[in-house]
Amino acid sequence: MQFSPLIEELIQALRCLPGVGPKSAQRMALQLLERDRAAGKHLAEVLQLSMSEVGHCASCRTLTEEKLCRVCTSGRRNDQVLCIVETPADMLALEQSGVYDGRYFVLLGHLSPLEGIGPDDLGFDELVEKLRSQPVEEVILATNPTLEGETTAQYLLELLSSLPLKVTHLAQGIPLGGELEYLDGGTLSRAFSGRQGFASVKETNG
Amino acid sequence: MQFSPLIEELIQALRCLPGVGPKSAQRMALQLLERDRAAGKHLAEVLQLSMSEVGHCASCRTLTEEKLCRVCTSGRRNDQVLCIVETPADMLALEQSGVYDGRYFVLLGHLSPLEGIGPDDLGFDELVEKLRSQPVEEVILATNPTLEGETTAQYLLELLSSLPLKVTHLAQGIPLGGELEYLDGGTLSRAFSGRQGFASVKETNG
Numbered sequence: 001m002q003f004s005p006l007i008e009e010l011i012q013a014l015r016c017l018p019g020v021g022p023k024s025a026q027r028m029a030l031q032l033l034e035r036d037r038a039a040g041k042h043l044a045e046v047l048q049l050s051m052s053e054v055g056h057c058a059s060c061r062t063l064t065e066e067k068l069c070r071v072c073t074s075g076r077r078n079d080q081v082l083c084i085v086e087t088p089a090d091m092l093a094l095e096q097s098g099v100y101d102g103r104y105f106v107l108l109g110h111l112s113p114l115e116g117i118g119p120d121d122l123g124f125d126e127l128v129e130k131l132r133s134q135p136v137e138e139v140i141l142a143t144n145p146t147l148e149g150e151t152t153a154q155y156l157l158e159l160l161s162s163l164p165l166k167v168t169h170l171a172q173g174i175p176l177g178g179e180l181e182y183l184d185g186g187t188l189s190r191a192f193s194g195r196q197g198f199a200s201v202k203e204t205n206g
Numbered sequence: 207m208q209f210s211p212l213i214e215e216l217i218q219a220l221r222c223l224p225g226v227g228p229k230s231a232q233r234m235a236l237q238l239l240e241r242d243r244a245a246g247k248h249l250a251e252v253l254q255l256s257m258s259e260v261g262h263c264a265s266c267r268t269l270t271e272e273k274l275c276r277v278c279t280s281g282r283r284n285d286q287v288l289c290i291v292e293t294p295a296d297m298l299a300l301e302q303s304g305v306y307d308g309r310y311f312v313l314l315g316h317l318s319p320l321e322g323i324g325p326d327d328l329g330f331d332e333l334v335e336k337l338r339s340q341p342v343e344e345v346i347l348a349t350n351p352t353l354e355g356e357t358t359a360q361y362l363l364e365l366l367s368s369l370p371l372k373v374t375h376l377a378q379g380i381p382l383g384g385e386l387e388y389l390d391g392g393t394l395s396r397a398f399s400g401r402q403g404f405a406s407v408k409e410t411n412g
């Protein structure tokens with residue numbers, strides 16, 4: 001025995017959400033049906049609208065329903081630095097840290113031959129075009145420190161080597177609040193090989 | 207900084223789902239937008255349809271988009287036993303166990319003065335009417351073994367005492383596969399006070 005066909009279809013449809021298995025999907029469907037139909041209807045409308053209206057920023061490729069995103073339309077950003085990230089969520093994390101005031105380019109993924117994602121899917125042509133036409137002096141490669149992310153950064157490094165640019169990447173090492181005891185060997189190894197003198201830290205910060 | 211207004215609205219709307227906090231909602235919204243718009247659109251449609259079409263079974267009150275649910279329309283059920291449960295999910299759990307072949311009545315909640323849920327909200331009039339007009343001989347009170355569930359069962363027991371019915375409740379004790387070491391005192395206490403001789407178990411089963 002199962003629920004009626006429409007309720008079963010709703011439970012199945014909810015499983016498209018990441019992290020939602022059969023039991024969670026059932027709980028979600030019943031909660032909406034039993035207690036909060038108004039919220040369920042509102043979610044259906046916003047979902048419908050978002051799926052059809054949200055596209056990509058014409059300049060940095062992040063997700064937005066507008067032609068250009070807020071960072072790209074802002075007049076207060078530093079045009080001489082461009083930070084390359086994998087996803088809109090990565091861009092948001094950097095924005096929320098408040099540490100960066102330059103422009104962005106969002107790859108919307110990383111190189112992955114297994115998943116069939118190549119340079120064409122990540123807008124590399126668009127990126128080179130952008131770098132040629134705009135006054136960028138430094139490109140920060142902020143892909144994730146995973147195998148795919150680092151491969152993508154390496155590919156970009158070679159691609160950009162012919163342009164008159166400074167190319168940097170984010171520092172790797174011990175995260176703030178991390179405990180040495182619980183860190184993996186790879187992170188410790190990077191932290192050791194990239195160790196800095198106290199003097200040089202002062203110079204860099206000053 | 208945040209995402210664009212429509213994406214933020216989608217993230218907010220997803221939070222109506224139980225167990226979904228700000229981070230999960232963001233991950234869900236971005237996953238649908240970046241990778242699976244077709245599934246997102248399908249979910250929107252099914253959600254819209256479910257919220258407007260799903261009602262309650264005219265006989266047992268469970269959730270269904272049909273006039274009567276499958277259990278109520280089935281000709282193979284035992285009309286002499288009626289099992290009272292709190293929710294459609296409880297009914298499904300009993301059905302999936304395959305242990306019961308009678309009819310159901312779904313309260314759609316439990317008595318809770320704090321939440322303003324009284325006898326009128328749980329269909330008690332409908333229940334008494336049903337018991338008077340149908341050939342029911344035994345009523346099984348299968349509310350949850352919580353404070354509210356037991357209060358509801360107690361109220362029902364008094365309500366039904368004037369009718370010529372046998373009223374039973376589910377046995378309470380040690381769950382199968384449970385370990386005494388980890389069981390709470392309340393469960394152990396019920397298991398002790400309800401202990402049975404081996405002979406009487408055989409008689410009951412035979």
